[in-house]
Amino acid sequence: MRYIKQLLLVLGCSLTLAASCNKNPGPEPLPPDSVEDKVVFDLYVCAVKHGGMGQNKNGTFVRQVTALTADQPMVEYTGKGIDITMDYTMESITRGKYYYQVPQAATGGFVKFHIVRNGDGEESIVVDAERPFKENTYYARKYTHAWLDDGATLLIAGTDADHKVVYWSKLAESDLAVIAEGKLDISVPEGFTALSTSGLLTVRPTDGKLFYIYYTKPADDNAGRTTHIAVIDPSTMKVTENHTVPQEVMEETESAAYGELMQTFITYDEAGNMYVAAMVTMNLTGKATKYGVLRRVKAGETQFDPTWNGFPDPEGRLITVQYVGGNKILAYSRDESLGTKIDSRSHFYTLIDLQTCRRERVSCNGQPLRYCSGWYSQRTAVYGKKAYIGVTEGDGEDDYPMVYIYDTLTGTVEEGVKLSKGFCFDIIRVMSSDED
Secondary structure (H helix, E strand, O other): OHHHHHHHOOOOOOOOOOOOEOOOOOOOOOOOHHHHHHEEEEEEEEEOOOOOOOOOOOOEEEEEEOOOEOOOOOEOOOOOOEEOOOOOOOOOEEEOOEEEEOOOOOOOEEEEEEEEEOOOOOEEEEEEEEEEOOOOOOEOOEOEEEEEHHHOEEEEEEEOOOOOOEEEEEEEOOOOOEEEEEEOOOOOOOOEEEEOOOOEEEEOOOOOOEEEEEEEEEOOHHHOOEEEEEEEEOOOOEEEEEEEOOOOOOOEEOOOOOOOOOOOOEEEOOOOOEEEEEEEEEOOOOOOEEEEEEEEEOOOOOOOOOOOOOOOOOOOOEEEEEEEEOOEEEEEEEOHHHOOOOOOOOEEEEEEEOOOOEEEEOEEOOEEOOOEOOOOOEOEEEEOOEEEEEEOOOOOOOOOOEEEEEEOOOOOEEEEEEEOOOEEEEEEEEEEOOOO
């Protein structure tokens, strides 16, 4: 009952986050805002049903567009776009114009590539580097990452096939050469059977401190998982601190299996406070269910604040979080009463006020953005002074998949580009333009 009492402590907060709509009008590091016009948008859709985390084998297609505003032509997918289904995964690390991943194809290594568009608007993939594994082995989708040395070094980590050992590898960004690799001094404690598949790595931008958040799985899974937050020296990869998180604070992060290869679960404000989307088991409707919580590690500290929850009175899971400035987080969450399947139209967008710990639906023209299908989705991207918010196809004749654009300074929301019907809209990625 302690976690329910803690949730109730913040229910008295208030919020005034109304966003208006003018009908006409950051992912990994990108160029400065002064060259914002030199970015492109990679839009991912899946055929038949939503993808993400290997759910869809029917086809994953990518199209690259130069703008997401309403004056752009509808983005068509029939007979267009790159089909990456057989070779690559939609879950990937991105930085600048490049993708980095352990690909779908059983190559036994790492790949770096980028997407280019020709004069006719057709996309193709250019492979920039390929490297075989050295000693440590990783599996498609099942790893986590962080950038070190001002982006010169890519650190990835993940567990072995039995989830008993955490491997890490440092790769040179330029050509993916393995600089160093090893194992973290983390093991399965007595009374537990396994570690999370990948856990989550993150570097706090204000002080460069490297954190690794993971869970341990008990022999009796009904007992609930236990989360740990470890501090790692990035130069030696030695674990310098390792704190156990009380279950009433957090049982596990929203994704401890796939890292942040597709969705954003960790975000920071200007002061360096870390916010993490997580879960705890609650009995709010007569049935024990995992509901979302938003937990915080204060700037300069290394443990979760047990008294603060930015997602009180939850309707369901808290899926993604992105800081948009002004003490606000853009969140994607789910209403359990409307469905819990991947394709259930029960997912929606809110703005969370970090001062009051209250939230309100993102609205346009006085109407909340519609409920979406797609649990494993990241249709939001933050870059410059804008947040791009994608919604999926609705039931109405004019309910196309589309993008809305939220102005983070004014709080206004405008309609953006539409996508053709018949495909499941899953990802927006903001990338540097391939043009020099």
